[in-house]
Amino acid sequence: MLIRSLVAWLAMLAFVAGCALPGHAQVTVKRRVTLMGSLFDISITARDSAGAHAEIDRAVEEITRIENLISEWRPETQISEVNRNAGIRPVTVDREVFELTRRAVQYSNMTGGAFDVSIAAMDKLWRYDGSMTEMPDPEAIRKSIENVGFRHIVLDSLHSTIYLSRPGMKIGFGSIGKGYAADRCRELLQARGVPGGIVNASGDLAAWGEQADGKPWAIGINNPFKTRKMVKVFKIRTGSFATSGSYEKYAEIDGKRFSHIINPQTGYPSTGITSVTISGPSTEFANFLSxxxxxxxxxxxxxxxKRFPGYQCLLLTDHARIVRSRGK
Structure with a gap:
């Protein structure tokens, strides 16, 4: 899945680097790293800066471990091995990789293919560098999705194998992989007793606890139509957010904007919505929904x-209309 635009950003109510606020026994330390092809902003609350940096190191190690399992771009990963053997044979994978794939297939089923983990096989016809001046040929678009089809993914739970039954098929986790990594980091650090933090993968984030001063985290949702303006700021202690959008990565042809998010069933980019933010318990699931x-x-x-009561949606249409799901 193509990289999604960064629309949501983390707005700290207070940021401390290396020294505690007066009257407080904790600090919040933040680090930015590039992993999984995206910027990760990792903020950790701990008793001292050395401890916070050590926990950030563990989060980086966990994200790197996951990337080394599921990246479709690195030839040594298990997912790359699965893709190389499309139409040839099933590939045995770690249970973690199998279960992530199984969930991705479930998500694909839930939407009837509007989400499809096998979209990684789609031909890259659309360019988002400003060089496109006309629509691709309709026949080329039709052919571009010939190898896309989650129903041809064969999963064997007993033997933990994944088989792509058609030659040329591929699976990839560009749409939920960063959310999964954020969730795993939160679970890992919570289990280690880290009292608070945020793992923010370019707008897809998992938060828990609170800042060093005891205040909740503040999550700001950018308004793409008003520079430096927010649609809303959420104050939370534990939760997840995921944002998908078109306003930073798109093709504009004859005055019409085409998103980098492609409909797997048609091969055409999504239109009509400029950004979607989903909030709820799981960053991975919020990724899927957005x-x-x-x-x-x-x-x-x-x-x-609406089928998932624990999740809420806030979106902006291409005409700058703000739409909220119930409870937002």
Whole structure:
């Protein structure tokens, strides 16, 4: 799945680097790293800066471990091995990789293919560097999705194997992989007793606890139509957010904007929605929902979100209209 635009950003109510606020016994330390092809901002609350940096190191190690399992771009990963053997044979993978793939197939089923983990096989016809001046040929678009089809992914739970039954198929986790990594880091650090933090993968983030001064985290949702303005600022202690959007990565042809998020069933980019932010318990699941809403559009996307009471949606249409799901 293509990299999604950064639309949500972390707005700290207070940021401390290496020294505690007066009257408080903790500090919050933040580090930015590039992993999984994206910027990760990792903020940790701990008793001292040395301890916070040590926990950030553990988060980086965990994200790197996951990337080394599921990256479709690194030839040595298990997912690359699965893709190389499409139409040839099943590939045995770690249970973690199998379960992530199984969930991705479930997500694909939930949307009838509006989300499809096998979209990694789609031909790259669309360019988002400003060089596109006309639409691709319709026949080329039709052919570009010939190897996309989650129903041809064969999973064997007993033997922990993944088999792509058609030659040329590929699977990839560009749409949920960063969310999964954020969730895993939160679980790991919570289990280690880290009292608070945020793992923010370019707008897809997992938060828990609170800042060093005892205040909740502040999560700001950018308004792409108003520079440096927020649609909303959420104050939370534990939760997840995921944002998908088109306003930073798109092709504009004849005055119409085409998102980098492609409909796997048609090969055409999603239109009508500029950004979608989903909040709820799981960053991975919020990732899935935000991508799916972009493809499904406003009414069908909101219907999907309503099926999961723990999740809420805030979106902006291409005409700058703000739409919220119930409870937002």
């Amino acid at each position: 991508t799916s809403v972009m493809v499904l559009g406003v009414p069908n996307g909101l219907d999907l979100v």
